[in-house]
Amino acid sequence: MNEQIAPEYLRGRVVTPTEVIVDGLVVLRGATIAWVGEAARAVAAGWSGVPDAVEPPVTVLPGLVDIHTHGGGGASYPDATTPEDALVAVHEHRRHGTTTLVASLVTAAPDTLRQRVGVLTALAEAGEIAGIHLEGPFVSTARCGAQDPALIQRADAGLTRELAALARGHLVTMTVAPELAGVAGDGGVVDALIDVGALASFGHTDASWQQTTDALDDARARLAAAPGRRSGRSTVTHLFNGMRPMTHRDPGPIPVFLAAAARGDVVVELIGDGTHVAPEMVQSVFSLVGAANVALVTDAMAAAGMPDGAYRLGSQDVTVEHGVARLTHGGSIAGGTAHLLDIVRTTVAGGVPLVDVLRAAATTPATVLGDATIGALEAGRRADVLVVDDDFRVLSVRRAGVMVAP
Numbered sequence: 001m002n003e004q005i006a007p008e009y010l011r012g013r014v015v016t017p018t019e020v021i022v023d024g025l026v027v028l029r030g031a032t033i034a035w036v037g038e039a040a041r042a043v044a045a046g047w048s049g050v051p052d053a054v055e056p057p058v059t060v061l062p063g064l065v066d067i068h069t070h071g072g073g074g075a076s077y078p079d080a081t082t083p084e085d086a087l088v089a090v091h092e093h094r095r096h097g098t099t100t101l102v103a104s105l106v107t108a109a110p111d112t113l114r115q116r117v118g119v120l121t122a123l124a125e126a127g128e129i130a131g132i133h134l135e136g137p138f139v140s141t142a143r144c145g146a147q148d149p150a151l152i153q154r155a156d157a158g159l160t161r162e163l164a165a166l167a168r169g170h171l172v173t174m175t176v177a178p179e180l181a182g183v184a185g186d187g188g189v190v191d192a193l194i195d196v197g198a199l200a201s202f203g204h205t206d207a208s209w210q211q212t213t214d215a216l217d218d219a220r221a222r223l224a225a226a227p228g229r230r231s232g233r234s235t236v237t238h239l240f241n242g243m244r245p246m247t248h249r250d251p252g253p254i255p256v257f258l259a260a261a262a263r264g265d266v267v268v269e270l271i272g273d274g275t276h277v278a279p280e281m282v283q284s285v286f287s288l289v290g291a292a293n294v295a296l297v298t299d300a301m302a303a304a305g306m307p308d309g310a311y312r313l314g315s316q317d318v319t320v321e322h323g324v325a326r327l328t329h330g331g332s333i334a335g336g337t338a339h340l341l342d343i344v345r346t347t348v349a350g351g352v353p354l355v356d357v358l359r360a361a362a363t364t365p366a367t368v369l370g371d372a373t374i375g376a377l378e379a380g381r382r383a384d385v386l387v388v389d390d391d392f393r394v395l396s397v398r399r400a401g402v403m404v405a406p
Helices: 083-095 110-125 157-167 189-195 209-224 254-262 279-289 340-349 354-369
Strands: 008-015 020-029 032-038 059-062 064-069 098-106 131-135 171-176 199-202 234-236 266-270 294-296 309-313 316-321 324-327 385-388 394-399 402-405
Touching: 008 354, 008 385, 059 354, 064 083, 064 131, 064 340, 064 354, 083 098, 083 110, 083 394, 083 402, 098 110, 098 354, 098 394, 110 131, 110 157, 131 157, 157 171, 157 189, 171 189, 171 354, 189 199, 189 209, 199 209, 209 234, 209 254, 254 266, 254 279, 266 279, 266 354, 279 294, 279 340, 294 340, 294 354, 340 354
Parallel strands: 008 059, 064 098, 098 131, 131 171, 171 199, 199 234, 234 266, 266 294
Antiparallel strands: 008 020, 020 032, 059 385, 309 316, 316 324, 385 394, 394 402
16 A cells, blocks of 8 residues: 555445444545545544534445346447447446446357457456456257347357457356357367366256256366366356246256355355346345345446437347337347446345445446456455436446546
8 A cells, every 4th residue: 555645435335245333434546446434433443634524414326236237328249340449338338336336248159259259358448348258159959049040059168268368268168058069068168168277157047946956066166176266166157048948847057056156165146126136026135135145237238328219239239218228120138238337226226235235336347357356346346336316317437436427
């Protein structure tokens, strides 16, 4: 810590991974959080010039971490041909409190994936994004959702390794259907992902209960044996969406994913925007598996922060009406239009405690990235801080101590 840098004080309700400090203080010194605690204890801790409490009090949150987002502000990562194109979406989400994000691609032809990975790798190396998520192309045609079924391919560990090499260490996750031949087992896609420092994210699947169980067991064992792994847990791509539904005679993958999350073996993504998953179901999942095993995500596409209209998501035409994005031909939901802060607001309104919501919107996704410097208001972490009002409207956003909004 550089003692020559003057401290900056943020006072209000402070949300940590374990509690809400009613009258708290976050002290920033440059790019680092220097101290977090009750404002009344700040002077005893050596901080002078602490500001008076403001009325109405503001709420101080950690910068949000979104590990599944396809775009925003009119720009789409699957359609971006230059880093400048993709940055439009990065900045759209950053201004709304997402200080760390993973850029997601969709199923596409191999040459398209190679080019898009190159674009996003440049952003990752510049520190603008935290990494890359490949949603496909090894997914189920029966549960493809907005993925183009004509471009879905057989599982190919060789292509996986090639794309990972182009990503130069920045490939974070890849969505795969566990039932496909060549996904699990020696020399499979999951094996290749772990070998290159990435994680399998199981989804867009029509798998049975047994196929899902076998694939998760295989991935868990391989991760446990992998040195220098990013995380010890696979993820589940947007639980419920793009997968065989659960019934009492045909359980499918969902109860396996929930049980694995409850054991702490996987992290389940939830698109808690009120469109993809009902708020009551979101609350139920938090109750069943705990916030340490949930990552709230947006699955946002280009229309996030934009008006209704016509958009693109990779090879697919999308129409947005009343804030809901659907394939123009077919009607499947085609990603989200919310910012992660909107999902925080919706999830809190749905009855999930604020501490749990922020853990799932910041702390838990940071563990997927394997990055202990972000995701919480704790001394020593990066100064990513979001200040909001009672309605979760942005008042200010700081990333590494630098003001990015308003």
